[in-house]
Amino acid sequence: MIAFDYRAPRSLDETLAILQEYGDEARVIAGGTALVTMMRQRLAQPACVVSVRGVAGLGRIEATNGSIRIGALVTHREAECSPLIQERLPVLAETFRRVGTIRIRHMATVGGALAHADPNQDPPVTLMALDAGVEVQRAGGGRELPVAEFFRDYYESALEPGELVTAVTVPLLPAATGASYVKFLPRTADDYATVAVAATVTLEPDGEHCREARIALGSVATTPLRERAAEALLSGARLGERLLKAAGSAAKTAVDPLDDHRGSAAYKREMTAVMVERALTQAWAEARRAARASG
Amino acid sequence: MAHRIVGQRFGRLDGADKVTGAARYSADVTLPGMVWGKALRSPLPHARIVRVDASRARALPGVLAVLTAADVPDLLVGRRMFDMPLLARDRVRFVGEKVAVVAALDPDVAEEALAFIEVEYDELPAVFDPADAIQPGAPLVHENPGAYHGAPAERPHANVQSVLRFKLGDVDAGFREADRVFEHTFRTQLAHHGYIEPHAGVIALDEDERVQVWASNKMPYRLKELLSHALELPPARIRVNLTPIGGDFGGKGSLMDLPLAYHLARVTRRPVKMVMRYTEELMAGNPRHPSVVTMRTGVTKDGRIVARRATALYNSGAYAAFKPAPSVNLGGTSMGAGVYRIPHLLLEGFCVYTNTIPCGHARSPGEPQMLFAEESHMDMIAKELGLDPVELRRRNLLRDGDALANGHHLEHVRATETLDAALAASDWAKPKPRGVGRGVAMGHRHIGVGFTNAQVRLETKGTVTLTIGLPDTGTGAHLVLRQVVAEVLGLSIDEVQIELATTDLFETDSGVGGSRVTHTGGRAAFHAAEKLKEQIHAEATKLGTPDASFATIAQAAAREGRTLEAVHFYDAKSHAAVTSFTAQVAEVAVDPATGQVTVLRFTTAHDVGTIINPLGHQGQIEGGLIQGLGFALMEELQTAEGRISTLSLGDFKLPTIRDIPPLTTVIVEDAVGPGPFRAKAIGEGSISPVAPAIANAVADACGVRIVDLPITAEKVYFALQDRKGRS
Amino acid sequence: MIRLTVNGQAHELDVPSYRTLLDCLRYDLGLTGSKEGCGVGVCGACTVLLDGKMISSCIALAVFADGREVTTVEGLAEDERLHPVQQAFMDAGGFQCGICTPGQVVAAKALLDAIPHPSEAEIKEWMLGNLCRCTGYYKIVESIQAAAGQARA
Known part of the structure; x- marks a missing residue:
């Protein structure tokens, strides 16, 4: 690695001021798993690295009305082990558990995983299916945007120079709703997904029709994808195995995967259908359980 | 024969330094004034070097030297065939x-x-596939390889490094006797050894101008010879200091960066450390040869x-330099015969030059490649004949007195017993659910030969010190020798120190390998100890005082200015008439929707000699087996146009602790080995049959035959789709 | 200037911004027990504990550890007495070449600190990120089980 300016601000305002000053010359470092790896491989050579680890107030997990707000500096491991997340959004805890290894989860942060915009990461997929929002701050202001609008291209997010992800807000599941995360790992237990799918299914009071379903896909395009065509098939329909299979087939046509070490584009397309069906099947089962529990 | 110490299960008494972090591997050696060497590597598979300009790099603060081919001797290095320049020249x-x-x-500087060294290339036509490389008119990787020192004489094409051939009987006549002839072609992948320690070395010139070497190299004496040649210095000027080696598996026997570290040390007058990044290991280590094997039976x-x-x-x-065998080829070619008596046999291995990473030896060189083909082929023949694959094997297994492909006649053949043991332990005959399959595969391996010294000395406190020149590659061999x-x-055991x-x-x-x-080390130690025992008596x-203690005896000798010590040089020139058989059974489940293969359980049976340390013995079986599993299912350096794209352990995947199947090991003990106390060998026995056992199990589970490794979910999935489409 | 406490000892160090924690330990402090294998956080040979939590020191900047406590393999044994995990790896054959072992024993120690009597599945989940190419892992599982048993006794 080459030498760079290293800044370690203690407050959000100070951080935002530095980011404003350096613009696109600066890179934010939190856990560092992504940035240091890229710097070691010469894929990034920033003039300034701004460590936000010491910034106060970005490390909390809290219940707000109807959602859970997770500070950007919360590590994957903290999210995975958080009793609040485990109890209220077990699918999210499970998704964080599926990221790499515990060592990496101790370092990598929730905000960092979003800002990195790697289409092979696990958490963005589930956050997208859960319709989470990303809080972004810059000197003199902030904005919140849906996760579904946050990813623009391969390793490219909606963040502008000077902006920082400060939190993600995840709505709790409505009644009679189940959620699932399926990570297809055909090689080894520690790998990026060949295909990843997060799904939610909300049942109508009759317990048989689907009020709403959400499907998000990872590792099948240059960004995580929300698969609305397949969702539309399910919305209002009476659920059954054949329908879930049809949703899988619909999803397959929407993806545009890359050939890589985890599978050819053709294989990933086929597996998208299989994994969407599996994720929906799990989410549906969870939804029935949730409906029974509340009914 | 009952033994006191031999056969006891000893923990790794020799490993306290390894669990505390005190063990100093080559990369850990730090000397005063030491500086760091790093290499610039070619981005192109075949090109003329038009111009190299290092002036900007030389001017950087902290840079002490930059060397190009113009700054180092114009000589070629290698282990047997000397065809590799120190730095690319022209x-x-x-x-x-x-x-x-x-x-x-x-190191970061x-x-x-490296980024400041300007190299201008003029790209040349390149060849990547060995079948293309031996066509008339193929681009030549070297113009005249026959002129290289150590080059074998036979060369059917200028892109052929070497040919290795095994013959029995008259193969054409044999085929005329056959009722049916089967031919199948198989492919195996390029795979790195996966040792976690990248190549590392430190070179220092001491005050006597001797070259002090610390290197991740398992053959220190051969290294000294090779360095003597590469550095153009007499052997006496070179001293190799032994360090533990962080994983070898056949990969740690070459010079790698050491001559360059020497030249940097010579120019800078400082000790120089060179440690390869893992990315460099994956693009320029000396991995296992990919193969295309055609079997005709x-x-x-x-x-x-x-x-x-x-x-x-x-x-x-691109180079033959990493292969150590006199044949400059892979001995595993002989495994084309499997574990079977075949009266008419012709086995040929062609090592072919291409513009890709130069390959070397890897645990049982050539055998995983050949046995994958051979044992898959056996099941395919059995299927065609309508025979049970076990029955086909039984009818052809080697028996006492049979000749191997290399002409050696075997004694004490335990092929059938080993197969039976594996079948029994794996519940071979039991019914299995739909989607589950079992596959069997066998192999055998000779007991290694070589020459080793052991020196034993009686200390005045009554203990014995065993001195050897074999570095610790991790196998537990030092404990075995003690x-x-x-x-x-x-x-x-505590009274013998190493x-x-x-x-x-x-x-x-x-050395080790x-x-x-x-x-060899065991016999050297055994005979040295016998000599010392005689002296003590x-x-x-x-x-x-016939029952005087060792301490008393040593002290008495010391008073006369004598030390009781003995040396033995043991040279096992030829192979023993016994080998070790392995039989393995894989039980797998195949997910028809994805093609994913899950190994549900694995059984491995080994025909062994006296086991000296059961713990270390079992460790060799398990470690080799999981390397075989990785080779079967996931490990692959993926390449396109000569470029490897899996350049980190994030992309080149090795098995993790969660990928290992439940394992049953069966030992078929029959103490007839040539080693001390009739021991045999175990280090390379378990790796090779794993892939064909799994391939055969996959075929049994879902009917598809995968003929190219690794057996990925994707290959199985598309093979299943093909079959569905056809039916 | 950064302040690090390593194995209980405080250090003040002037390191370049690009120095990884691993290089800082190995070259600035001479603690060569932690190894660099893959260099990308996958193999686990560089595993150390940062404020008690295991991390990959090869992809952590030294400045990232400023003001924090680092435990390396050199810090596990107490007064010549091996940590039970270290002893168990020796007794049960949990290593061969030993290059991954510093990372393995540091990870295993952290595991037993968190879960004194882990199940086999818990061992495998915790140790997932520590590659070993020699043992095939069976004896690593056995070593950790043995260490857990010893801690119980």
Whole structure:
């Protein structure tokens, strides 16, 4: 690695001021798993690295009305082990558990995983299916945007120079709703997904029709994808195995995967259908359980 | 025969330094004033070097030297065939070939300086596939390889490095006797050894101008010879200091960066450390040869094999320099015969030059490649004949007195017993659910040969010090040698200490490799200990107290200015008439929706000699087996146009702790080995049949036959789709 | 200037911004027990504990550890007495070449600190990120089980 300016601000305002000053010359470092790896491989050579680890107030997990707000500096491991997340959004805890290894989860942060915009990461997929929002701050202001609008291209997010992800807000599941995360790992237990799918299914009071379903896909395009065509098939329909299979087939046509070490584009397309069906099947089962529990 | 120490399960008594972090591997050696070397590598598979300009790099603060081919001697290095320049001269032949080298005060500065070296290339036509490379008119990787030192004479094409051939009987006549002839072609992948320690070395010139070497190299005496040639210095000017080696598996026997570290040390007058990044290991280590193997077998109606021809094309890459065998080829070619008596046999291995990474030896060189083809082929023949695959094997297994492909006649053949043991332990005959399959595969391996020294010395406190020149590659061999000495001399294990000599002590030694250390080192230690025992008895007799303690005897000798010590040089020139058989059964489930293969359980049976340390023995079986599992299912250096794209352990995947199947090991003990106390070898016994056992199990589970490794979910999935489409 | 406490000992160090924690330990402090294998956080040979939590020191900047406590393999044994995990790896054959072992024993120690009597599945989940190429892992599992048993006794 080459030498760079290293800044370690203690407050959000100070951080935002530095980011404003350096613009696109600066890179934010939190856990560092992504940035240091890229710097070691010469894929990034920033003039300034701004460590936000010491910034106060970005490390909390809290219940707000109807959602859970997770500070950007919360590590994957903290999210995975958080009793609040485990109890209220077990699918999210499970998704964080599926990221790499515990060592990496101790370092990598929730905000960092979003800002990195790697289409092979696990958490963005589930956050997208859960319709989470990303809080972004810059000197003199902030904005919140849906996760579904946050990813623009391969390793490219909606963040502008000077902006920082400060939190993600995840709505709790409505009644009679189940959620699932399926990570297809055909090689080894520690790998990026060949295909990843997060799904939610909300049942109508009759317990048989689907009020709403959400499907998000990872590792099948240059960004995580929300698969609305397949969702539309399910919305209002009476659920059954054949329908879930049809949703899988619909999803397959929407993806545009890359050939890589985890599978050819053709294989990933086929597996998208299989994994969407599996994720929906799990989410549906969870939804029935949730409906029974509340009914 | 009952033994006291031999056969006892000892923990790794020799490993306290390893669990505390005190063990100093080559990369851990730090000397005053030491600087760092880093290499610039070619981005092109085949190109003329038009111009190299290192002036900007030389001017960087912290950079002490930059060397290009113009700054180092114009000579070629290798282990047997000397065809590799120290730095590319005029021409690069693979992506990753070293073009320049930098010494700097800090490793990051050295790496950074590489970006400031300007190299202008003129790209040349390249060849990547061995089948293409041996066509008339193919681009030549080397113009005249026959002129290289150590080059074998036979060369059907200028892109052929070597041909290895095994013949029995008359293969054409044999095929005429056959009722049916089967031919299948198989492919195996390029795979790195996966040792976690990248190549590392430190070179320092001491005050006597001697070259002090610390290197991740398992053959220190051979290294001294090779360095003497590469550095153009007499052997006496070079001293190799032994360090533990962080994983070898056949990969740690070459010079790698050491000559360049020397030249940097010579120019900077500082000790120089060079440690390869893992990315460099994956692009320019010396991995396992990929292969294309065609098996052709003639059988009679009743399933007797009468003739076989097996041809292996090994993609050897741009240089032959990493192969250590005199044949400059892979001995595993002989495994084309499997574990079967085949009267008419022709096995041929062709090592072929291409513009890809130069390959070397990897645990059982050539055998996983050949056995995958051979044992898959056996199941495919059985299916065609309508025979049970076990039955086809039984009818053809080697028996006492049979000749191997290399002409050796075997005694004490335990092939059938080993197969039976594996079948019984794996519940072979039990019914299995839909989607689950079982596959069997067998192999056998010779007991390694070589030459080793052992010196034993009686200390005045009554203990014995065993001095050897064999570095610790992790196998537990040092503990085995201590056990041998303790057994012979009637000592406890703690009363035998081991001391590692530098290359100054002995004349020569073949080092570690080829599953030889228990045999050659064990016999050297055994005979040295026997000699010492005689001396001790003679001393005791002289003292007139036959039951005097060792301490008393040693002290008495010391008073006369003598030390009781003995050296033995053991040279096992030829292979023993026994080998070790392996039979394995894989039980797998195949997910029809994804093609994913899950190994549900694995059984491995081994025909072994006396086991000296059961813990270490089992460790060799397990470690080799999981390497075989990785080779079967996931490990692959993926390449396109000579460029490897899996350049980190994030992309080149090795098995993790969660990928290992429940394992049953069966030991078929039959103490007839050539090693001390009739031991055999175990280090390379478990790796090779794993892939064909899994391939055969996949075929049993879902009906698809995968003929190219690794057996990925994707391949199985599309094969299943093909079959569905056809039916 | 950064302040690090390593194995209980405080250090003040002037390191370049790009220095990884691993290089800082190995070259600035001479603690060569932690190894660099893959260099990308996958193999686990560089595993150390940062404020008690295991991390990959090869992809952590030294400045990232400023003001924090680092435990390396050199810090596990107490007064010449091996940590039970270290002893168990020796007794049960939990290593061969030993290059991954510093990372393995540091990870295993952290595991037993968190879960004193882990199930086999818990061992495998915790140790997932520590590659070993020699043992095939069976004896690593056995070593950790043995260490857990010893801690119980």
